Amino acid sequence: MVGLGLVATLLILVLNETRPELAFQGAIAAGILLILLVISYLAEVVQTVTEVALEAGLNIVYLQTLLRIIAIAYLAEFGSQVCRDAGQGSIASKIELAAKVIILVMAVPIILEVMQTILSLIPAN
Amino acid sequence: MEGIDIDLLFKIAGIGIFISVLNIVLKQAEKEEQAQMLTLVGVVIVLLMVLQLINELFESIRTIFNLF
Numbered sequence: 001m002v003g004l005g006l007v008a009t010l011l012i013l014v015l016n017e018t019r020p021e022l023a024f025q026g027a028i029a030a031g032i033l034l035i036l037l038v039i040s041y042l043a044e045v046v047q048t049v050t051e052v053a054l055e056a057g058l059n060i061v062y063l064q065t066l067l068r069i070i071a072i073a074y075l076a077e078f079g080s081q082v083c084r085d086a087g088q089g090s091i092a093s094k095i096e097l098a099a100k101v102i103i104l105v106m107a108v109p110i111i112l113e114v115m116q117t118i119l120s121l122i123p124a125n
Numbered sequence: 126m127e128g129i130d131i132d133l134l135f136k137i138a139g140i141g142i143f144i145s146v147l148n149i150v151l152k153q154a155e156k157e158e159q160a161q162m163l164t165l166v167g168v169v170i171v172l173l174m175v176l177q178l179i180n181e182l183f184e185s186i187r188t189i190f191n192l193f
Contacts, residue, residue: 004131004134007131007134008134011134011135011137011138012138014138014141014142015138015141015142018141018145018148019141019144019145019164019167021168022137022140022141022144022167022168022171023141025137025168025171025172025175026134026137026138026141026171028175028178028179029133029134029137029174029175029178030134032175032178032179032181032182033131033133033134033178035182036178036181036182036185039182039185039186039189042189043189046189046190064191067190067191068190068191070190071186071189071190074186075183075186
């Protein structure tokens with residue numbers, strides 16, 4: 001993986017002199033290849049966590065929400081860094097903002113659940 | 126998962142160098158518009174390759190994290 005990164009950097013440096021737009025696309029391709037290389041290990045981790053959660057009798061909906069939030073965070077990080085590479089810092093920060101909003105929306109049911117639990121703990125007078 | 130092709134990077138770099146050389150030749154022959162077109166075609170070809178890669182990334186993330 002380090003080798004892939006170094007080779008990609010060298011190739012992009014060569015391209016950067018004459019074809020900056022192709023160099024940028026090469027940078028995106030290198031980033032995606034690196035992520036695809038490590039994503040299989042991530043799949044194993046997710047599998048293990050799911051099995052442990054099932055064994056512990058956890059509600060699968062919460063775990064699914066958690067995994068979705070993690071996936072959204074990863075994707076948003078990737079997208080915003082690509083945008084920042086292209087010199088579009090404002091679009092990058094908007095992507096991050098959008099990701100935060102979506103994560104907040106997905107977390108609302110869990111927050112509601114917590115609120116209801118707290119309310120049920122408080123004795124009604 | 127070693128099946129991911131690193132060749133794609135070399136392909137993109139090769140297309141870039143190739144188009145640079147052709148561009149220089151066309152500029153020397155005073156065919157500026159065709160040089161411009163060639164640049165555009167190269168960008169589109171590489172963009173198609175990168176798009177396939179992005180699609181692959183999204184699909185794998187979707188399957189791993191059970192999205193949708």
